[in-house]
Amino acid sequence: MTPRPQIPSLVERLCPSTKYAGRGVCIAFVDAGFFPHPDLRLPRGRIRAYVDVTRDQPVPSELLERKAWSWHGTMTTCAAAGNGYLSGGRYRGLASESDVVLIKAKDEDADVRAEHLAAAFEVPLRHPDLGVRVLSVSLGLDPDDPRAADVERAIDRLTEAGVVVIAAAGNVADRAPTAPASAKRAITVGGFDDGGTLDTGDDAPWPSSHGNGKPDLLAPAAWVPAPMVPGTLEAREAHALYDLLTVLEEMSLEPSSIEAVAASSAELLERTAARIALQKYIARDYQHVDGTSFAAPIVASVVAQMLEANGALRPADVRAGLLQTARVLQGVPREVQGAGLIEAAAAVAWAEAKR
Numbered sequence: 302m303t304p305r306p307q308i309p310s311l312v313e314r315l316c317p318s319t320k321y322a323g324r325g326v327c328i329a330f331v332d333a334g335f336f337p338h339p340d341l342r343l344p345r346g347r348i349r350a351y352v353d354v355t356r357d358q359p360v361p362s363e364l365l366e367r368k369a370w371s372w373h374g375t376m377t378t379c380a381a382a383g384n385g386y387l388s389g390g391r392y393r394g395l396a397s398e399s400d401v402v403l404i405k406a407k408d409e410d411a412d413v414r415a416e417h418l419a420a421a422f423e424v425p426l427r428h429p430d431l432g433v434r435v436l437s438v439s440l441g442l443d444p445d446d447p448r449a450a451d452v453e454r455a456i457d458r459l460t461e462a463g464v465v466v467i468a469a470a471g472n473v474a475d476r477a478p479t480a481p482a483s484a485k486r487a488i489t490v491g492g493f494d495d496g497g498t499l500d501t502g503d504d505a506p507w508p509s510s511h512g513n514g515k516p517d518l519l520a521p522a523a524w525v526p527a528p529m530v531p532g533t534l535e536a537r538e539a540h541a542l543y544d545l546l547t548v549l550e551e552m553s554l555e556p557s558s559i560e561a562v563a564a565s566s567a568e569l570l571e572r573t574a575a576r577i578a579l580q581k582y583i584a585r586d587y588q589h590v591d592g593t594s595f596a597a598p599i600v601a602s603v604v605a606q607m608l609e610a611n612g613a614l615r616p617a618d619v620r621a622g623l624l625q626t627a628r629v630l631q632g633v634p635r636e637v638q639g640a641g642l643i644e645a646a647a648a649v650a651w652a653e654a655k656r
Contacts, residue, residue: 308497308524308583310391311380311599315521317645323396323605325612327431328382329464330598331421331438332374333407336530337364340383340393341401347382349431353405354420367532370409376527376590377439378403381598381605383528387586392526394598395645396605402431406440413440415448418481422455425464434608437467437601439594442480449480456484465604465616469597470509470516477512488604488620489515492522492596493630493642497589504642506633509593517620517639518627520596524589531586539582546573603645607652614652622651 327349341347351364382401385393406421407413418440425433436459442449456466468482470491482489492507507522529536549570581588604619614622626648627641 308526308589309499310385310393310526311395311521312393314495314499315395315599315643315645317395317603318606318610318649321606321609321649323382323399323602324609326396326435326605326608327400327402327433328396328601328605329402329404329425329431329433329436330374330378330381331404331406331418331436331440332377333440334368334370334405334409335364335374335378335403336367336371338375338379338383338528338530340379340386340528343386347398347400349400349402350428351403351405352421352424354417354424355405355408364403367530368409370407371530372533373439373594374403374405375530377437377594377598380525380527380590380595381437381602387528388584392528392584392587395602399602399605400432402433413442415442415446415452415480418442418452419448419455422452422459422466422481425459426462433464435465435467435601435604437598438481439469439597441469441471441478441482444476444479446480449483452480453484456481456487460486460616463615465601465608465619467597467601467604469593470511472508472592473510474508476510478510478515482510482515483513486616488600488623489517489639490593490597490600491516491519491637491639492593493519493638494523495521497524504630506630506637507591507593507596509596509637511637515639518600518623518641518643519630519638520599520643522593522596523591525591525595525599526583526587527590527595528587535580535588536586538580539577539588540585542573542577542582543585546570546577549573600643603643603648606645606649610649611652611656614655618655622648622655626651
């Protein structure tokens with residue numbers, strides 16, 4: 302019998318402080334699109350605002366539509382701030398009690414544009430009432446974008462205003478990170494692959510973009526649990542497969558006098574489990590996902606814990622705390638890993654000590 306995929310939660314793998322969950326901290330997420338997932342709405346609604354900087358006129362109802370581009374931002378947001386509601390709390394992020402602002406900054410019919418990213422970074426400045434303390438961006442420009450400097454300057458303004466900016470490095474190993482990850486004052490996050498296990502001995506770098514002094518540190522970029530958008534084909538398939546798997550497992554425990562039926566059930570069980578593994582399903586409502594797009598929000602969730610522990614920290618303080626407490630990955634060049642692997646509990650302890 303093929304076993305069900307078992308992926309440890311981020312809480313199990315990162316061993317964060319259990320005292321903090323981002324309470325009182327608002328994180329803005331800049332991505333291609335979003336859906337108001339139950340992990341963000343129940344039992345308490347934590348979405349403070351939804352902003353679409355790609356349109357002159359906002360379409361609030363669009364957030365409720367299950368679009369092809371909704372999954373990426375939904376998963377990045379929940380990797381940091383989801384409370385795991387549909388998993389009984391198991392697959393929650395480290396900032397599971399923070400509030401969030403969702404900023405759509407990609408036109409679904411075009412590439413990522415500098416004008417949209419720059420506008421996204423202006424949202425916390427134009428709306429200080431939202432109280433954004435951390436901004437996580439999982440989008441990047443093309444290397445030859447002529448307006449990349451505009452994006453980097455927007456990050457400078459945001460950082461000077463006291464907002465910690467976290468950017469995904471990208472997943473092109475032979476290329477330096479592009480804007481916004483190239484910005485000097487952004488905390489640029491590359492990835493590492495822990496094999497989806499609790500054993501640190503198998504930790505290895507993810508093929509992240511690196512160069513020109515970036516990334517600043519690494520966070521999990523593989524086997525990251527994240528919820529699917531409810532009602533999509535993938536979510537419906539996962540529900541059906543897990544229902545079938547449960548029935549087949551029960552049938553396999555029943556004595557049968559017909560060997561052909563037993564063999565057929567065993568074969569179907571094997572194929573069902575194989576399909577679950579192929580689709581990266583780890584529960585009825587969750588998949589595991591890969592890429593630095595998910596490493597960046599994980600760092601943002603640790604930052605939210607740090608700010609809950611010590612709200613007086615400035616962006617430069619947060620950077621110092623993250624880098625000083627990171628764990629160096631032996632045998633890996635510093636240009637690939639920066640300061641090393643994020644150490645969630647140590648970073649929060651550093652923040653507490655600075656009170």
